[in-house]
Amino acid sequence: MTTLAAHCAQCGRSSEVSVSGSPLRDAESNDPYFGLPLLLVTRTRAGLLWAYNQAHLQALHDYAAAPLRERAGVANGSMFSRLPQWMKLARNRALLQKATARLIAQANAVGRQASPPTATRPA
16 A cells, blocks of 8 residues: 555645555456456457457457458557567457457346436327
């Protein structure tokens, strides 16, 4: 546990704050900032697949479906260059597509459950 000096820019109050951190392993499916478990997680025979949200899932799905994966720009400068090796292998494209489609369906189901009912106006 570490103690840091904190200063509020709004009210000007200063105080000492105790913080603790734990390093996350690459294969863990936790949010790196809060350390909380992610909802969109599935195991495949090649490895663990997780995503932060539907946009992240769609990007992974599109990456798996791409017939040609070209490198552009700085090495290790994109999300795709930092993916685990099993996701980059051509032999796992179908596996990755199926897993992302499964998680997209799961996210859609959760979204339908979480959305409030819509009010209808009388005619």
